[in-house]
Amino acid sequence: MYSHRDVVAQVNVDALLHNVAVLQKQCQPGVRICAALKANAYGHGVRVVAPVLAAASPVSMAAVATLGEAIELRELGWAKPILLFGPIFSDGGLAGRKDRLRAVLDYDLTVTAVDFYGVRDLAHEAQLQNKIVRCHIKIDSGMGRMGISPPSAVQLAERLHSLPNLKVEGIYTHFATAGETDKSYCLEQLRIFKETVAALQAAGVRPWLVHAAATGALLDIPESHFDMVRPGIGLYGLFPSEQIRNKPDLRPVLKVVSRLVLVKQIKAGQTVGYGQTWHAPRDSVVGIVPIGYHDGYVRSLSNRAVMTIHNAHAPVVGRISMDQTILDLTDVPGAIVGDPVTVIDDDHAAPNSVVNLARIMQTIPYEVIALLGNRVARVAYTSDTPAQKFETISALEDSSLTGAASLDDSSLLGTPSPTTTPHLANPAAHQVLGNRS
Ligand SMILES: Cc1ncc(COP(=O)(O)O)c(C=O)c1O
DSSP: OOOOOSOEEEEEHHHHHHHHHHHHHTSOTTOEEEEEOHHHHHTTOHHHHHHHHHTOTTEEEEEESSHHHHHHHHHTTOOSOEEEOSOSOOSOOHHHHHHHHHHHHHTTOEEEESSHHHHHHHHHHHHHTTOOEEEEEEEOSSSOSSSBOHHHHHHHHHHHHTSTTEEEEEEEEOOSSTTSSOOHHHHHHHHHHHHHHHHHHHTTOOOSEEEEEOHHHHHHOGGGOTTEEOOSGGGGTOOSOTTOSOOOOOOOOEEEEEEOSEEEEEOTTOEESGGGOEEOSSSEEEEEESOOGGGTOOGGGTTTOEEEETTEEEEEESOOOSSOEEEEOTTSTTOOTTOEEEEEBSOTTSTTBHHHHHHHHTSOHHHHHHTOOTTSEEEEEOTTSOGGGGSSTHHHHHHHHTTOOOTTSGGGGOSOOTTSOOOOHHHHHHHHHHTTO
C-alpha cells in the first residue's frame, strides 16, 4: 500500500479517557454522558474517537448533527443510542423524505422533535415496520435556534405522546451563554426550561431523560445537569471559552504533525508566497510544510503563527496557500528535509496550541479543530505507544508496511455493521505502531 499522507492528527486516547473521567466527576453519580461526536468528532476523526468512547462506560449516548453523520457512526459499529441534533428532513422531495424516515429506523436513531409533522410521519413508518422510534423534544428556551417555543411544548408533547410506535424519551434545551462570564441569561433559560419540564410533567408527560448542559454548563452550572450532560469540546480537552470559571484538568487530545518537504536558502530582500507579503530581512533559510488552508490551516495565520521544529518556534512567513505553508528556519540551525514539525501542539501553553491559534485567527477553539480537513490522517495513540514515536509520518508508512489499512480506513473498527460492537482503536493502533520500535 502507498503511504500518501503528509499531515497526521495524533489523537491521544489516554487524554480522551482522562477527560471523560474528569467531566464525569463534575456531575452527581448517575448522570449520563452524551458525547458530541458531530463534525467528525470535532475534527479529531470519528473513526478513531468513536471506538474509544464506545468502550468508555460513562458515555451512554452519542450526538451528531446530520443524518449522514449518524449513519456513518452506526456503520462504524457504534452500538449505543445516537441522538440526531439536526433536522430529520432537509430536502423537501417526497422520495427523499421517505428515504430519510427509513434511514432513521434502519439505523435505530433517536430524533429531535421540534414540530409534530416530521415525527408523525416517522411514527407512521415505524408502525408499518412494527418498530419503535425514540425522540427527544427540543425546547428553544432562548437560544433562538432549533427548538419549539416553551408555550407550545406541552401541546406538542401530548400529541407526540399519543402517536403509536413513538416513545418520547427525552426533553432538552441548549444554552446560548453558558461560557460567558455573566450567566444571567443562561440561568433565565434554565428557569424557563425547568418550568417547561414541570408543565409537561403536570400534563402527564415526563420524559425519562432531561438534559441541557453542554461543556460550559457542565462545568459552571451544576444545577443544569439533570439526567444527562452533552459535552463536546470538553471531551477533546478544551474549554468552551476563556471565561469558564471552573477549569478542571482537561488535557488536549489533538496534536497535528507534519514534516519539512523542502529546505532552501534565500537572499535578503527575496519574497515568498502569493502577494509577496514577506520579504526576507536577511539571508534566510525557509522550509515548506505540506499543509494549507484546505487542511484547516487557514490563511489568516499567514505571517502570524509559528510551528515547532527541533523544540524551536519557526514563524510562518508569507501567505498560507491551499496546500503549503512556508516557515522561516533561519534560527533553527540544522533543519533538514524530513524533520518533524508540530503544526498544532497539545500543550495548552504552546504558541501553536489550539487556543493560541484561535486567538490569532480571532475565532474560537472549536473552529480551529473542526476545520481540519479530510487530507489530514487521524491516528490514535496511547501511553504504551508514546507520542514521540509518532513524530514523523512514518507512523503511517509503517502501518502500511505491516499490511494494516491506512489509518483513516474503517478497517480499524472491524467490519462496519450497525449491530457489531466496535473494537477499540487504541489496541489496534498499538498493535500496528508498536511494531516499529
Ligand atoms: C445541542 C448541543 N448540545 C451539545 C453540544 C456540545 O457543545 P460543547 O462542544 O460546547 O460541549 C452542542 C454543540 O454545539 C450542541 O449543539
